[in-house]
Amino acid sequence: MGIFDALNTSVGGLQAQSFALQNISGNIANASTVGYKGIGTSFEDLVPAAAATNRQNSAGVTAHSQATITTKGTVSRSSVSTNMAIVGDGFFNVQKPVGITDNIPVFNGVTNYTRRGDFQLNANGNLVNGAGYYLLGVTVDPKTGNPTGNVPKVLQFQNNFIPAQATTSINYAANLPTKPATVASTTATAGGLKAYGGLDPSDFSAGFNPLVIGTPAPPFTDATTSGSTVNNKQATQISGATLLSGAASTDSIITNFAAGDTITVNGTPITFVASGAVGNQLNVTDSVSTMLAKIDSITGATTASSVTNGIITLHTGTASNLTISSSNATAFAALGFASPTTQARGGGGTVGAGVVIGNDIKVFTNESISGGAVTAYDATGTPVNLQLRWAKVDSSSLGSPHVDTWNLFYQANSSATGTQTAWINAGTNFRFSASGALTSPSGSSISLPGVTVDGQSLGTQTFNFGSGGLTQYASTGGTATINNIFQNGYAAGQLQSIAVNNSGLVVGTFSNGQNLNLAAVSLSHFNGTNYLKALDGGAYAATDESGVAIAGATGTINGSALEGSNTDIADEFTKLIVTQQAYSANTKVITTANSMVQDLLNVLR
Structure with a gap:
C-alpha cells in the first residue's frame, strides 16, 4: 500500500503547488492594480494515523490562501485631486450599486471596504473608484464646517450651491509706524502732535471732535482778528497819543465817539462818558490803547491787543469767541472794523464726537494714514468696500504723561458732504508701550456696532487683532504695514470642482472664490x-x-495620492521558481512510484 500512498501523496503535492502557482500568477498579474493586496500560499501537512509513533510516516499536503491585507503598498502622488490613499491602518467605506434606475444607482445598503482610492467624480456627482465602488462619508455644513450627521452615506456633489454669508468678523494684523508720515506733518509746527504725525482735533469743525466719543475736548487757544488800515492813525503807534476824539488835524480818529456811545464786547457794553470813567466806561478823551486794554479785560486775553502800522489787532482770549459791535458804527469803522465783528477762538470744540464729517475729510486725510481695505459682504452677498484709516491721537514724543495712542476709523459714506458723517471712530484708544507692544485694550478684539457703508448695512462686526497682531515699530516709510486683513463673508456661489485634502475632507471650490469643506471621508478598521x-x-x-467594522482608523488620508499593489515582483518570481521545482519533484515521485508498480506487476508474469 505504501507505493500507492506515495502516488496519492504526490498527486496532492501537484495540486498544492498548482494552487500556489495560481496565487503567484494572480499576484504578478495585479502588480500594477491600485490598492491590490497579494495572496500568499501556506502549506499544511497531512499526517496519517498510526498505532505507534515509530510507525508514523509522512503523508499528503494541502494548500491554503494566506491574505496580506495588512501589508501596505507604496503611496505615490497623483494628478487627480479626488484620488486618495490611506497611510496606515484603515479602509474606505464603499457600496456597489445593484442596479440603475433612471440613470440613478440603486444600492442594497451593504457596505464593503477597500483601500483602492482612485476615486473620480461621475456624472451624478458621486465619487466612484476604478472598480465601480461608490465612496461613503459624512456631509459637512459648508458654513459652519461641522458634520451634519454621523452615519456614512454615499456622497454626492452635484451643482452644490451655497447662499451668501454676511461678514461678521474681520481678522486684522498690522504694524503702525512710531512716526506716521502724514501730509500735515510735513508743514506742522515743530514740537507739536501734528509734527509727529498726529491728529489735532482743533483743526476740525466746531462740534465735531473726531476722537473717541467722550474724549475731553482739546483746550481752547487764543485767536486774533485784525482791522483794516485807516488813514487817521499815524504809521507808528505812540502810546497814549492816538485819541478816541479830537480835531481832524490831530493824531486821532476822524469820527469821534461821543458820550453815550457804546462798544459791546461779548455781550458786555463799554460806555463812553465825557470824563470820570469808572468800571466798564471810557472817557472820550482816552487813548486807543486804553480802549484795547478795556476790551482785553472783558475777553480775558493774556496777550494784549495792539496797533501796528495803522492796523488794530484784537485777541479773543480762550474764555469765549470774540463778538464786538458798537452803537456808533461810523466811529467804529474809523478804527478799521465793521460793526459787528466776530472771531472764533482757536482749539476747543466739543467732547469727542467720534465722527469725521464731510467738511473735514481733507483735514482728516491729511492727518491720518491708510489702514488698508477689505471687501465685506452684507446679508444678500452684496460686496461692500470697507476702508480703514489710523490716526495717532497722542505721542510719547511729547513727553510724560503722553502715551503713544491710536484711533481706528472706518469709512461710512464715501460721498459725504457738509455735516454728513464720512468716517466713524471705532471707539477704542489703542495704546502702545515704548517697546512697541499693544498695552490697551487688553483683549484680542473689539466690537464695531451697526456698521453701515454707503447705505449698505453690515451689522455688528468683530474686529479681531489677536495676540501680537497690532504693533508699533519704526517704519522708514511712515506708513502702516498690513500683515493680514481677512473677513469671513462671501457672496453666493456654485460648485466648480472638488478635491480631497490630507485631512480626509472633500473641499469644494465655488464660483465665488470660496474653498469650503463639503464632506469628511469615513474610514473603518477591523x-x-x-x-x-x-x-x-x-x-x-x-x-x-x-469581526464587524469599527468606525474610525489610526491611518490618515493623503489627497492626490494612490496606494499601489503590495506585490513584490522579485519575490513572486522567486516563489515561482520554487513552486516549479517542487511541482517537477512531485512528478518525479509519481514516475518512480509508477516504475515500482510496474516492477511489482512483472513479478506475477
Missing part, C-alpha cells in the same frame, strides 16, 4: 483584518473571523 473576504475590484466584506 480586529481581524487578514480574515476579510476578498471581493472583485479590491473590495472586502466582513466575516465572522474578521
Whole structure:
C-alpha cells in the first residue's frame, strides 16, 4: 500500500503547488492594480494515523490562501485631486450599486471596504473608484464646517450651491509706524502732535471732535482778528497819543465817539462818558490803547491787543469767541472794523464726537494714514468696500504723561458732504508701550456696532487683532504695514470642482472664490483584518473571523495620492521558481512510484 500512498501523496503535492502557482500568477498579474493586496500560499501537512509513533510516516499536503491585507503598498502622488490613499491602518467605506434606475444607482445598503482610492467624480456627482465602488462619508455644513450627521452615506456633489454669508468678523494684523508720515506733518509746527504725525482735533469743525466719543475736548487757544488800515492813525503807534476824539488835524480818529456811545464786547457794553470813567466806561478823551486794554479785560486775553502800522489787532482770549459791535458804527469803522465783528477762538470744540464729517475729510486725510481695505459682504452677498484709516491721537514724543495712542476709523459714506458723517471712530484708544507692544485694550478684539457703508448695512462686526497682531515699530516709510486683513463673508456661489485634502475632507471650490469643506471621508478598521473576504475590484466584506467594522482608523488620508499593489515582483518570481521545482519533484515521485508498480506487476508474469 505504501507505493500507492506515495502516488496519492504526490498527486496532492501537484495540486498544492498548482494552487500556489495560481496565487503567484494572480499576484504578478495585479502588480500594477491600485490598492491590490497579494495572496500568499501556506502549506499544511497531512499526517496519517498510526498505532505507534515509530510507525508514523509522512503523508499528503494541502494548500491554503494566506491574505496580506495588512501589508501596505507604496503611496505615490497623483494628478487627480479626488484620488486618495490611506497611510496606515484603515479602509474606505464603499457600496456597489445593484442596479440603475433612471440613470440613478440603486444600492442594497451593504457596505464593503477597500483601500483602492482612485476615486473620480461621475456624472451624478458621486465619487466612484476604478472598480465601480461608490465612496461613503459624512456631509459637512459648508458654513459652519461641522458634520451634519454621523452615519456614512454615499456622497454626492452635484451643482452644490451655497447662499451668501454676511461678514461678521474681520481678522486684522498690522504694524503702525512710531512716526506716521502724514501730509500735515510735513508743514506742522515743530514740537507739536501734528509734527509727529498726529491728529489735532482743533483743526476740525466746531462740534465735531473726531476722537473717541467722550474724549475731553482739546483746550481752547487764543485767536486774533485784525482791522483794516485807516488813514487817521499815524504809521507808528505812540502810546497814549492816538485819541478816541479830537480835531481832524490831530493824531486821532476822524469820527469821534461821543458820550453815550457804546462798544459791546461779548455781550458786555463799554460806555463812553465825557470824563470820570469808572468800571466798564471810557472817557472820550482816552487813548486807543486804553480802549484795547478795556476790551482785553472783558475777553480775558493774556496777550494784549495792539496797533501796528495803522492796523488794530484784537485777541479773543480762550474764555469765549470774540463778538464786538458798537452803537456808533461810523466811529467804529474809523478804527478799521465793521460793526459787528466776530472771531472764533482757536482749539476747543466739543467732547469727542467720534465722527469725521464731510467738511473735514481733507483735514482728516491729511492727518491720518491708510489702514488698508477689505471687501465685506452684507446679508444678500452684496460686496461692500470697507476702508480703514489710523490716526495717532497722542505721542510719547511729547513727553510724560503722553502715551503713544491710536484711533481706528472706518469709512461710512464715501460721498459725504457738509455735516454728513464720512468716517466713524471705532471707539477704542489703542495704546502702545515704548517697546512697541499693544498695552490697551487688553483683549484680542473689539466690537464695531451697526456698521453701515454707503447705505449698505453690515451689522455688528468683530474686529479681531489677536495676540501680537497690532504693533508699533519704526517704519522708514511712515506708513502702516498690513500683515493680514481677512473677513469671513462671501457672496453666493456654485460648485466648480472638488478635491480631497490630507485631512480626509472633500473641499469644494465655488464660483465665488470660496474653498469650503463639503464632506469628511469615513474610514473603518477591523480586529481581524487578514480574515476579510476578498471581493472583485479590491473590495472586502466582513466575516465572522474578521469581526464587524469599527468606525474610525489610526491611518490618515493623503489627497492626490494612490496606494499601489503590495506585490513584490522579485519575490513572486522567486516563489515561482520554487513552486516549479517542487511541482517537477512531485512528478518525479509519481514516475518512480509508477516504475515500482510496474516492477511489482512483472513479478506475477
